[in-house]
Amino acid sequence: MVSFPMSDVNMRREIPGYHGRYLRIDLSDGSSTPIPLGPQILRDYLGGSGLGVAILLHERAAEVDPLSPMAPIAFVFSPLVGSPLTTSAKFAVVSKSPLTNRINDSLASSGFALAGKKTGYDAIVLVGQARHRSILVIDDDQVRLESADDCWGLSNQETRDHLRLRLGNEFQTATIGQAGERQVRYATISHDGRHAGRGGSGAVLGSKNIKAIAVRGSHRPHWAEPAALVGLAKQLSEKSFGPATAKYRELGTASNLLTFNRLNVLPTRNFQEGSFDGAIAISPEELSVARDRARASCAACTIGCEHLYSMKNGSGSVRLEYENLFAFGPLCGIDDPEIVLEASRRCDEWGLDTISAGGTIAFAMECVQRNLLDEPWLKFGDGQSLLKALDSIVSGKGLGSLLAQGSRRMAHHIGHESIAFAPQVKGLELPGYDPRGLQTMALGFAVGTRGADHNRSGAYEVDFSEAVDRKHVGPESAHLAVETEDKAALMDSLILCKFLRGVFTDFFAESAEILQLVTGWDVTASELRETARRIVTAKKRFNILAGWTPDEDTLPRRMLQKPASDDLRGHLSLERLNELISAYNQARGWSPEGWLHPSDMQSEIF
Numbered sequence: 356m357v358s359f360p361m362s363d364v365n366m367r368r369e370i371p372g373y374h375g376r377y378l379r380i381d382l383s384d385g386s387s388t389p390i391p392l393g394p395q396i397l398r399d400y401l402g403g404s405g406l407g408v409a410i411l412l413h414e415r416a417a418e419v420d421p422l423s424p425m426a427p428i429a430f431v432f433s434p435l436v437g438s439p440l441t442t443s444a445k446f447a448v449v450s451k452s453p454l455t456n457r458i459n460d461s462l463a464s465s466g467f468a469l470a471g472k473k474t475g476y477d478a479i480v481l482v483g484q485a486r487h488r489s490i491l492v493i494d495d496d497q498v499r500l501e502s503a504d505d506c507w508g509l510s511n512q513e514t515r516d517h518l519r520l521r522l523g524n525e526f527q528t529a530t531i532g533q534a535g536e537r538q539v540r541y542a543t544i545s546h547d548g549r550h551a552g553r554g555g556s557g558a559v560l561g562s563k564n565i566k567a568i569a570v571r572g573s574h575r576p577h578w579a580e581p582a583a584l585v586g587l588a589k590q591l592s593e594k595s596f597g598p599a600t601a602k603y604r605e606l607g608t609a610s611n612l613l614t615f616n617r618l619n620v621l622p623t624r625n626f627q628e629g630s631f632d633g634a635i636a637i638s639p640e641e642l643s644v645a646r647d648r649a650r651a652s653c654a655a656c657t658i659g660c661e662h663l664y665s666m667k668n669g670s671g672s673v674r675l676e677y678e679n680l681f682a683f684g685p686l687c688g689i690d691d692p693e694i695v696l697e698a699s700r701r702c703d704e705w706g707l708d709t710i711s712a713g714g715t716i717a718f719a720m721e722c723v724q725r726n727l728l729d730e731p732w733l734k735f736g737d738g739q740s741l742l743k744a745l746d747s748i749v750s751g752k753g754l755g756s757l758l759a760q761g762s763r764r765m766a767h768h769i770g771h772e773s774i775a776f777a778p779q780v781k782g783l784e785l786p787g788y789d790p791r792g793l794q795t796m797a798l799g800f801a802v803g804t805r806g807a808d809h810n811r812s813g814a815y816e817v818d819f820s821e822a823v824d825r826k827h828v829g830p831e832s833a834h835l836a837v838e839t840e841d842k843a844a845l846m847d848s849l850i851l852c853k854f855l856r857g858v859f860t861d862f863f864a865e866s867a868e869i870l871q872l873v874t875g876w877d878v879t880a881s882e883l884r885e886t887a888r889r890i891v892t893a894k895k896r897f898n899i900l901a902g903w904t905p906d907e908d909t910l911p912r913r914m915l916q917k918p919a920s921d922d923l924r925g926h927l928s929l930e931r932l933n934e935l936i937s938a939y940n941q942a943r944g945w946s947p948e949g950w951l952h953p954s955d956m957q958s959e960i961f
Contacts, residue, residue, distance in 0.1 A: 371579040372434030372873040373397055377410060378476040380491070380498060382563055383424060383483030387498045392477055396961055398876060398886075402433030402477065404460040405848030405890040407449030408897055410478060411458070412960045417900035421451040421555075422538060422562040424484035430529070430568070431478040433850040434873050436468050437576055439588035441595050442852035444468045451901065452554035453562075454540040454711065454761050455782035455806050458897045459554030462810075462847055465547035470527035473572030485564040490518065492526075492569045503566035507536065510704035511545035514567055526569040532706030533749045535561035539759040541711035541784075548674065548703065554783060554805065557706045579875030587872060594858040607662035608677040609639040611787075616685075619922035620792040622785070623685040624735050625717040626778055626911075629789045629919035633690025637680060642692055647672070666696055673700045681787030682713025686778075687720060687741050694738030698745060705749045711761055714784030716744045718762040718777050719754070727771050730754055775912040780807035791914055792925035793818040794828035798836045798935045801908050802949070804894040810853060813839040826925050830938035837942045841887035848890055888943070892955055895945070899956065905948040908936055 369375050375397070376389045392406075400409040407429045411417070414427040428450040435443035446468035452459035471479065474493050481491070488503040506517045514530040522528075527546070534542035535557030543552025544560060560568075578584050612634055615621040619629035635641055639662065642648070647665040649672065663672040673696045683689060683698040702709050720735045722728035733740045733754070747755025757765050762784055766777040778785045783806025790797030799812025809815060817835045818825035842862055846853060849866060859865045863880035870878050895903075909915075910932065918926040937947040945951055 369576070370394055370397060371875050372438070372576055373402075374472075374475050374477050374574065374576060376476055377429075377431075377478035377480055378474070378493070378498075379480045379482065381483040382481060382485040382489075382491075382500070382565070389476070390480075393961075397434075397477070398878075399889060400893070401845075401848040401870075401886060401890075402435075403431055403445070403447040403462065403848040403850040404449060404844065405886070405893070406433075406478060407431040407447050407460055408458060408890065408893045409960050410480060411449055411451070412893060412897060412900075414480065414482070416451050417458075417897045419451070421453040421456065421559055424563070425482065426451060426559060426562075427480050427482045428556060428559045428563070429478050429480045430471060432468060432472040432476075433848065434576075434870065435849055435851065436472045438578065438873060439585050440851075440869065441588065441592045442855055443850065445850040445852065446471060446551075447847065447850065448544055448551040448556045450556055450559045451897075452556075452782070452805075453538070453558045454555045457781055457806065457901055457903065458804050458894045459556060460805065460811075460847065460894075461544075461551035461553050461556055462850060463546065463549045463551040464852065465527070465529075465549055467527040467529050467546040467570065470572060471570045472576065473574055474570055475572060475574035479568075479570075481560075481563060481565070483563070488564050488566060490567050490569060491565050492522070493571070494526075495572050495574070503564075506566055508533065511706055512548070512704060515545075518567060518569055522569055526571045528567050528569045530567040530706075531557045531560050531565075532704060534558075534706045534759075536566070537749065537751055537759070538562055539707065539748060540761050540764075541708040541715075543706045543708050545703070545706055550703070550706070550708070552706070553708050553710065553808065555708075578873050580872045584869075584872040587869065591855075591858065595855065597858065607639060607675065609642075609662065609675050609680045611677045612680055612684075613638050613640065615787065618792065619919065619925065620789040621685050622681065622778075622787055622789050624688045625686065625714075625721045625776065626785070626789060626913065626919070627721070629792060629922045629925065631685035631688075631690070633688075634685065636690045637684045637692045637695055639675070639680075642675070645692070664696060666700070667693055668697075670697075670700065673697075674703065675699060678786055679709035679713070682709045682717075683741060686713050686717045686787070688735035689738050689741060690736075691738045694741060698741055701742070701745050705745075707745070707748065710786050711784040712745060712748065714778045715758050715762045715765060716741060718765065718773075719744070719758060721776060722769055722773055725773075727769055727773055775916075777911060780910060781805075781907050783807050785911075788815055789914075789919060789925070790910055791826075791918055791927050792922055793825050794927055794935075795823055795825065795832060795836050795839075797910060797914070797927055797932065798828070798833065798939060799840065801910055801932060802836075802936055802939055803840075804891070804898050811840065811843055811847075812836065813843050813853070813856070816856075828935065829931075830934045833935055833938035834942045836935075836939055840891060841884065844890045845883055845887040848886075891943070892951065893960075895949070896951060896956060899951060905950075908949060
């Protein structure tokens, strides 16, 4: 066991809702230093994703290899964590992505957020590399490394169980599975059975020789107007039981499957089609009849959208969401629910992002179909070949070493213009929305600083509204994509669950009221709109420093050359996408190509 000295341990500049500092731990030399966070930086970037990118810019993370010892990874809380507000027990993991080499901010709900904030910090930042395989333990103002030799090689659940016995139930843990240990570029970080890690934060933690972080604390933040905050929290909880969240309580996010299938925007067989004949067999409506189902909630959540389905082989139950259902079902042409559930279970245990795992395997299946890859066992519709491919990713054997790199790197290795149908933007695999039939979403995917990500844009809400013709979106609608992205940036920085977005009548105004009661600031809706734009601009700044160029803001060529085979009207040309991107950039006040003004690149963050 190695204990780290804590310098300036009593330094604390508390603002209601905050501790006013982050903890910087250098795993290489044993230093552990609180870094002050002044009122202005907190008000400018709030917490979560916003504060995380500000810290990474301060730490110069854009300029280093994400898997090098110098690369920082930040676990960032928010002013709402620990408050009575529903869905506020969330944290962000922010780093440079080993999958994309661009900004990566992943969010999830768990007890780790609550315990982590009680350590007395608004963020925990790790740099350096531990000399040995280790568990990082943060116990209030004490920081130490313990050996991880006895849990290296264990799954996420086995590691959590092991650490519970070793450290006790008061500690909350964030762990990596075997995928993170092997630095699979889309490995996740797991906590309470949930995951943060699109883009490979689990690989970053594994590169630092850290198997898990365990946190416990007694520093509770206070609120500016606690009585009024409790009253507002009750109102928000009551609204969360309303019709805006009803479908998620009933069937979870997986309920989107049949809707998207009917609209021909359900990506099938690596985006070759937009609908799947076997969708009904794996739909939650069918699964709910055929097997036991239980509901659960994230920490401090009143919505309860989590749905667990039993495995017929007796191996327990599996959390099923739309994205893993899509990625291991239609995307790979598989309609066997037991295979889809088993693939999801293995990803949970090993710590693999399901979207990137499914997308990379589906891409490999098409390469086999086109005789570009000599792996005849890997076929669309073959469930056993899907499971074999997942096994190989974690073992690193055979094709697995290539699959572990993600579809973009795999396409560059295979060549033969296979990059044209690799399902990725900036290296991040596309989620379950066919952009040809959801063209505001297509714009959101193309310009997204993280890559193709429905959680950072939310532009599909525009496509499903009456504001646009989703199959023929023009540049005059680009501002709608900006608005959904700004809203997502604010939700990810406060932090609140995206499923609350339908509960608010005026999101920015109501968020301002929440923040006033928490911090005492005289914040307004107008200020929060500017804050959201500042955060998006900071992410773009990070990417430019990391080497971004305008040609990255695009979609796979397949999607710009022809429509899906079963929806001929769903067509998006390269010319129209470029018009949308130019309009988006100008709506943000950037150059038409997407470059920031020099003042935005040179301004001080701290």
